[in-house]
Amino acid sequence: MSDAPADAYGLIARLDELIAARPEGGKSAFAPRGKVRSQQFGGYRSAFRGRGMEFDEVRLYQAGDDIRTIDWRVTARTGRTHTKLFQEERERPVLILLDCRSFMRFGTRDTFKSVLAAKAAAVLTWISIEAGDRVGGVIATPSGLHSYSPQRSRARVLGFVKAMADGTQEGFALSPSAQSARSATAQRGPEPALADAVARLRRTARPGTLVFLISDFHDFTEAAARELSRLALQAQVTNIFVYDALEEA
Numbered sequence: 001m002s003d004a005p006a007d008a009y010g011l012i013a014r015l016d017e018l019i020a021a022r023p024e025g026g027k028s029a030f031a032p033r034g035k036v037r038s039q040q041f042g043g044y045r046s047a048f049r050g051r052g053m054e055f056d057e058v059r060l061y062q063a064g065d066d067i068r069t070i071d072w073r074v075t076a077r078t079g080r081t082h083t084k085l086f087q088e089e090r091e092r093p094v095l096i097l098l099d100c101r102s103f104m105r106f107g108t109r110d111t112f113k114s115v116l117a118a119k120a121a122a123v124l125t126w127i128s129i130e131a132g133d134r135v136g137g138v139i140a141t142p143s144g145l146h147s148y149s150p151q152r153s154r155a156r157v158l159g160f161v162k163a164m165a166d167g168t169q170e171g172f173a174l175s176p177s178a179q180s181a182r183s184a185t186a187q188r189g190p191e192p193a194l195a196d197a198v199a200r201l202r203r204t205a206r207p208g209t210l211v212f213l214i215s216d217f218h219d220f221t222e223a224a225a226r227e228l229s230r231l232a233l234q235a236q237v238t239n240i241f242v243y244d245a246l247e248e249a
Contacts, residue, residue, distance in 0.1 A: 010111040013168040018122035018161050058082050093150040094128040096121050096137035097201050099215035100167035101191050113242045117214045118164045139167045140197045195223035202231040209235040
């Protein structure tokens with residue numbers, strides 16, 4: 001559990017709060033948009049054609065098709081060889097970029113933006129796990145970028161969620177580990193840029209990966225835009241803009 005004091009409500013995210021953010025009422029899942037390509041089985045359909053789990057359609061036989069999939073009934077009726085196509089259900093990894101840098105430590109309505117972002121990231125994580133997907137990502141903090149490879153194990157995912165809570169606490173010197181992170185930040189110099197965080201995430205993403213970027217995008221530079229465009233070529237990207245009411249005015 002978090003070692004944050006009780007009077008830190010709204011300033012940091014507690015681990016128990018992020019665990020409690022798990023949606024109730026049964027399984028949820030992200031609706032797939034388009035075809036998903038992967039090499040492991042899971043809860044989504046892919047564009048791979050072959051002897052899969054569910055019938056898709058019939059088309060004219062093409063060189064290289066498996067003769068075991070020939071639809072003899074349609075072939076006899078039309079006089080032309082047709083083959084059956086199937087869709088396989090495959091998993092879709094989920095990657096989350098959580099921004100917990102200094103500009104996210106702001107809020108005029110009871111809660112810092114970093115806390116809202118962490119809670120949103122936790123909800124997305126639990127939904128992914130309930131759907132049977134692997135989930136991981138990158139957490140950007142004042143001390144640097146922290147990467148977590150996509151996992152399906154609940155124990156490992158809980159470690160990812162704990163890192164979200166720790167990310168919101170870094171720099172508050174609430175514990176020896178937080179003080180150490182603060183010292184490391186001072187030694188390393190400037191905080192990581194959003195462009196670097198997106199680039200780190202892009203190197204982890206595989207074709208068909210579902211990506212969520214949760215940030216206030218205060219440093220959305222041309223470099224960040226280029227990295228985001230490159231990421232969007234290989235993944236389905238959703239940007240979640242976190243802002244304070246005062247910033248909207």
